[in-house]
Amino acid sequence: MHTHPSRKNYVHFQPLGLAMGLSIACAVPANAFWPADADTAFNSYNNAFYVSNGGNAYYKLDTGSGTGPGWWTLAEQMEMAEDAHDRNPTQGNKNIVSALCNGFVAQYGTLWTSNSFNDDIAWAVIAFARAYQITGNTSYRDRAKANFDAMYSRAYDTALGGGLWWTTGKGSKNACINCPASIGSYLLYQITGDSGYLTKSQSLYNWTRNTLFNASTGQVYDNISSGGVITNWVFTYNQGTFIGAANFLGNVSDATLAANCTKNTLCTNGILPDSTENSDGGGFNGIFIRWMAKFMKDRGLQSTYQPWLQLNANAAWNVRRTSDNLGWNNWRSNTPTGTRYSWGCASMPLILQVIPADGEGIMLCQDIDYQGAPSQLIAPGNYSTSQLQGLNVADNSVTSLRVPSGWKVTLYADDNQTGSSWSYTADTNWIGAANDVVSSCKIENTAVIFYQDVNYGASRGASLAKGNYTLSQLQAAGVPNDWASSLRIPAGWTVIMYENDNFTGTSWTFSSSTGWVGTTPNDKMTSCKIQ
Numbered sequence: 001m002h003t004h005p006s007r008k009n010y011v012h013f014q015p016l017g018l019a020m021g022l023s024i025a026c027a028v029p030a031n032a033f034w035p036a037d038a039d040t041a042f043n044s045y046n047n048a049f050y051v052s053n054g055g056n057a058y059y060k061l062d063t064g065s066g067t068g069p070g071w072w073t074l075a076e077q078m079e080m081a082e083d084a085h086d087r088n089p090t091q092g093n094k095n096i097v098s099a100l101c102n103g104f105v106a107q108y109g110t111l112w113t114s115n116s117f118n119d120d121i122a123w124a125v126i127a128f129a130r131a132y133q134i135t136g137n138t139s140y141r142d143r144a145k146a147n148f149d150a151m152y153s154r155a156y157d158t159a160l161g162g163g164l165w166w167t168t169g170k171g172s173k174n175a176c177i178n179c180p181a182s183i184g185s186y187l188l189y190q191i192t193g194d195s196g197y198l199t200k201s202q203s204l205y206n207w208t209r210n211t212l213f214n215a216s217t218g219q220v221y222d223n224i225s226s227g228g229v230i231t232n233w234v235f236t237y238n239q240g241t242f243i244g245a246a247n248f249l250g251n252v253s254d255a256t257l258a259a260n261c262t263k264n265t266l267c268t269n270g271i272l273p274d275s276t277e278n279s280d281g282g283g284f285n286g287i288f289i290r291w292m293a294k295f296m297k298d299r300g301l302q303s304t305y306q307p308w309l310q311l312n313a314n315a316a317w318n319v320r321r322t323s324d325n326l327g328w329n330n331w332r333s334n335t336p337t338g339t340r341y342s343w344g345c346a347s348m349p350l351i352l353q354v355i356p357a358d359g360e361g362i363m364l365c366q367d368i369d370y371q372g373a374p375s376q377l378i379a380p381g382n383y384s385t386s387q388l389q390g391l392n393v394a395d396n397s398v399t400s401l402r403v404p405s406g407w408k409v410t411l412y413a414d415d416n417q418t419g420s421s422w423s424y425t426a427d428t429n430w431i432g433a434a435n436d437v438v439s440s441c442k443i444e445n446t447a448v449i450f451y452q453d454v455n456y457g458a459s460r461g462a463s464l465a466k467g468n469y470t471l472s473q474l475q476a477a478g479v480p481n482d483w484a485s486s487l488r489i490p491a492g493w494t495v496i497m498y499e500n501d502n503f504t505g506t507s508w509t510f511s512s513s514t515g516w517v518g519t520t521p522n523d524k525m526t527s528c529k530i531q
Contacts, residue, residue, distance in 0.1 A: 032358040033317035041349035042084045044325035049342040056106045057099035064339040072120040073343040078127040080346050083353040085134055087459050089480055101131045101140050112147050116168040119177035121151040122184050129187035141191050148184055163207040174223035178208045179241035186248040205245045218261030237284040244291030255295050263308055270311050274330040277344030282329050286347030293354040313355040316348040356458045362409045362443050363402040364393050369429045370400050385415045385439045398438040400429045406447035406463030412440045448495055448530050450484040455515045466530045471501040482523045488513045497525040
């Protein structure tokens, strides 16, 4: 359930000229998170909070008591696990999604109308609809459909022009029910093909836009009371679900306005607002990030929004506590010691699942344990002293380094790849004899790596040696069907991509790393040969 007094990350209406946020250029710099850190963050979160019993699972409330789970917060934590699966669609991540759905039903039953909060049901509808899309388990689809229908029938009426009541008490109609319900209804349209759900999704969105959306500023107001009084609190999660619904329904201009409002007026130095960790607001930013990221990717707006979202992802990762890699929800201050709360800690792993790292490459660091001034991410090639200096690597300054799987870096004591040398193929938190004597380096790939997006972006597969790979073998290596958009290839190797399984259908041959495979092969590979 939700209670207004616990909601901390809001602003009352103010003219946009009095923006709370400064430009991102003024933000405090943070070390970039590493692509593998997304796995570390999710695994660390599960180590701290995930409780499994046979085929059922849930997230406990905190690191200490072991009690739990929550209700709507559990549904949102389930979505965080679904985000992890969407980034890295392994069988293990799919099993986690299934176990959480089973655990939710074991805790709350198959019909959820004993909960008087209509929005709680809407959040769970989204989680179960997405779980069906991931697993194909029709019971999850059926739970989403039955509970949406039951909630809608009790929550909708024509008072105040339509829309859904927040609770069965019918005291207000809120953005936090109407926007998630619009999203849930759209997902039901996708998974059932019933156009009635599309009609409901559009109707709920239209009501929210006409009643609670400020089309001049992009603010999504919190609620309108039964007496017709609008409360103009602005929360990041309402901004996010409004963007999500607008994106599904093709209302790009509305979504853009709400996104810009969040970026320009709710942030401080580009970072999303703080909130009380052990409260409803503890996970608001994660909900915003999920739907904002999807909007950005669906509409190809990375150049506009990705640097800002990566700034937040880097901040979230950098304020974690390194003892257990848990990170709380206030991304301008370090995560405290002591008991931490699963809801407040959910947004950090979430943002690393849905926002790509700044890229992939070698990172040379000034101090041990990857601390101190980091280099920019460095691509394959030979680098002289002056070239390294241009990448923020001072002469004789390297102490630790990060190396992705399938990469190799050779460090040299003298300029232009001469003098004593040391080679590394994995992260090394202390480079030993090479410490503070590096003047040049050589970086190369040692295996083929497929990437989900152009320019080696988003998720990557495992490092692949020479051989022939069927669809099932690629999937086992983290390369889904019809997925690859770019690839890295070691010097002298050749990759043949095939449109169909077992090396059949149209083929495309690549003999060097390619940041964009081209329009025809893009998202078409089902099997491949590496020679």
